Amino acid sequence: MYTFVKILCSAAVIGIVTEIARRFPSYGGIIAALPLVSILSIIWLTVQSESSEHIQRFTVGVIVGLPATMFMLFVIYMAMKSSIHIVFAIGLGVVSWAIFLGVQKAIASVFNISI
Template identity: 45%
Template sequence: MFLIVKIGVSAILIAIITEIARKSPEMGGMIAALPLVSLLSLFWLSVQGESLQHLSQFAKGVLLGFPATAVLLLIVVLSLKASFPVIISVVFGICGWGGCLMLQKLSSVRYSGERRNILSNGIRSCLCCRTSSLRRLDGGMA
């Protein structure tokens, strides 16, 4: 029953936004750009009893997905301006979205590995500096 309520509320919101967009495309676009889906999802997860940690991870995921969504929308806008059909524009956008997410994932994996290397090299450097400093203080005995 709860699933039907969620679907109904979500469908009503989408219908309202679509009607606004028919009368004013810019206004409809601005309303559609609001994080309604994210906020609704956050609300429904909260109502269903998910932990604050879970909600925080969800919100972080939404935030991490924002750059890829911006790329998708930019590609769709440019494709439509170049007179590509809607379906082709959306497919191009989805491909750009997926590519952006893959780049984000690769860069985060690469960055986290580099961060560990930098951190461990930094610690080794500090230990080496400390050891050489101690040698100088002790007259080379350390």
């Protein structure tokens, strides 16, 4: 039952943000940049009685993923600005995200940082 409720609530949030973005692109972007997925995930993890330590590890994972996500969005923006089709722009963004995470992980391992 939790899964069904989570899907409905999450879909509603995405639908609302998309509608706002359709009418007001700048405000939609700002709202989409809010950590809605992270907050919803923390709420669902809490409702499902996950430990505080588990939720803290999840939060660290979100923090670790932020730089790569920002880079991905930048690549998508630059690709679209260069008139690259949206499908290819997103593809470039996803590839850049994966490469960024790989480089980030390699740098962390050089400095013996566990991520």
